[in-house]
Amino acid sequence: MKTTTYLSSTLIELEDNYGAHNYHPLPVVLSKGDGVYVWDVEGKQYYDFLSAYSAVNQGHCHPRIINALIEQAGELTLTSRAFYNDQLGAYEKFVTEYFGFEKVLPMNTGAEGVETAIKICRKWGYEKKGIPNGEAKIIICGQNFHGRTTTIISFSSDPDAKGHFGPYTPGFHSIPYNDLEALKAVLQKEGDRVAGFLFEPIQGEAGVFVPDEDFIRAAATLCQQHQVLFIADEIQTGIARTGSLLAVCGNCTCQGPCERQATYTKPDILILGKALSGGVYPVSAVLADNHIMEVIRPGQHGSTFGGNPLACAVAVAALNVVKDEKLAQNARHLGELFRMRMNRLIEKTNLIQLVRGKGLLNAIVINDTPQSKTAWNICMQLAENGLLAKPTHGNIIRFAPPLVMTEEQMHECCDIIERTILNY
Numbered sequence: 001m002k003t004t005t006y007l008s009s010t011l012i013e014l015e016d017n018y019g020a021h022n023y024h025p026l027p028v029v030l031s032k033g034d035g036v037y038v039w040d041v042e043g044k045q046y047y048d049f050l051s052a053y054s055a056v057n058q059g060h061c062h063p064r065i066i067n068a069l070i071e072q073a074g075e076l077t078l079t080s081r082a083f084y085n086d087q088l089g090a091y092e093k094f095v096t097e098y099f100g101f102e103k104v105l106p107m108n109t110g111a112e113g114v115e116t117a118i119k120i121c122r123k124w125g126y127e128k129k130g131i132p133n134g135e136a137k138i139i140i141c142g143q144n145f146h147g148r149t150t151t152i153i154s155f156s157s158d159p160d161a162k163g164h165f166g167p168y169t170p171g172f173h174s175i176p177y178n179d180l181e182a183l184k185a186v187l188q189k190e191g192d193r194v195a196g197f198l199f200e201p202i203q204g205e206a207g208v209f210v211p212d213e214d215f216i217r218a219a220a221t222l223c224q225q226h227q228v229l230f231i232a233d234e235i236q237t238g239i240a241r242t243g244s245l246l247a248v249c250g251n252c253t254c255q256g257p258c259e260r261q262a263t264y265t266k267p268d269i270l271i272l273g274k275a276l277s278g279g280v281y282p283v284s285a286v287l288a289d290n291h292i293m294e295v296i297r298p299g300q301h302g303s304t305f306g307g308n309p310l311a312c313a314v315a316v317a318a319l320n321v322v323k324d325e326k327l328a329q330n331a332r333h334l335g336e337l338f339r340m341r342m343n344r345l346i347e348k349t350n351l352i353q354l355v356r357g358k359g360l361l362n363a364i365v366i367n368d369t370p371q372s373k374t375a376w377n378i379c380m381q382l383a384e385n386g387l388l389a390k391p392t393h394g395n396i397i398r399f400a401p402p403l404v405m406t407e408e409q410m411h412e413c414c415d416i417i418e419r420t421i422l423n424y
């Protein structure tokens, strides 16, 4: 165990005094991680049930990913795209074959991936669909979370995310999530001006909202009928989190690219981030086929760090871990176990309304108002009992542990949650 001379309280004070107050963390200061566990500076061990918002699907400090990082860091880290590097081409071949697309555009953070997808979509709208310049619209969903840039928050419905950050980027049309009729109505009314439909296959930040069984398939069909790009933001849901390689894979665990599977709906544009690096390094990617990606020409988009050799080496290792350790299958199995245990708990308490989710992206809804402190206080108690989770939207607690968890560990975690709730 790493030793440190600071106490949690001192370190919290430092962040408080010198850092912008743009987050409200649980008062736990972590200094070490290994697999499903993290430790605080006092040496207390916790199960991590956030996984850095699903960036650490492969578990903390996975040795294969860390080795890839260390090896590549000693060779070459950054060249910029002014030159070729010896890692990028191999990574691009690997990641496109892995997800079943013809081309990839590499970026760093999730928000950059979404921005990239928006730019590609608009340009495609003008150059391929023939939308009059400046009039392209993109349909988005209420309660979405796609990141924090000025354009992305322009189409957020969260007053905290949006308030006083205007003027806002125009060109976005909001419909309620999981509402096919609303999608159909917009497309019928102004489909000739619509370039894309951007959505999360499960809304994570909003509180883990799973759409109806046929929503993704039917929405894709509508988009196809109106020549509108179907753009899946799988930054949180992708890479085995929901029990398949991608949430758009439906109920398939073949570890894709799975175009033969009846449940798979291939997006026109796929956005990935977070677990693409196993949480080791910021790596995001936008995937599409040639007829879409070819609208981007030299000089029209880029990033100094995008596609750097370190990112490429880390991402290849991270994706290999997902396949080799069958993380999608494990997420599916443990997810069923988790929801079964939570449903049993719900029968014993009035504190929880329901559990929902898919694979290991789940949430419980606490029986109190979103303004109440109940969910926060439960998370404080969970931390005390050795399990870290964070409320979202006041009365919802998201549970998303690393996917490398064992069945025995999951039972122990459910025991902790049960004990905490029943003693609250």
Ligand SMILES: *Cc1c(COP(=O)(O)O)cnc(C)c1O
Pocket (backbone or CB within 6 Å): 053, 109, 110, 111, 112, 114, 145, 146, 147, 148, 200, 204, 205, 233, 234, 235, 236, 237, 273, 274
């Ligand atoms: C986290 C997230 C993003 C933003 O990713 P950053 O790396 O934080 O910029 C975008 N979309 C979804 C669905 C996310 O969960």
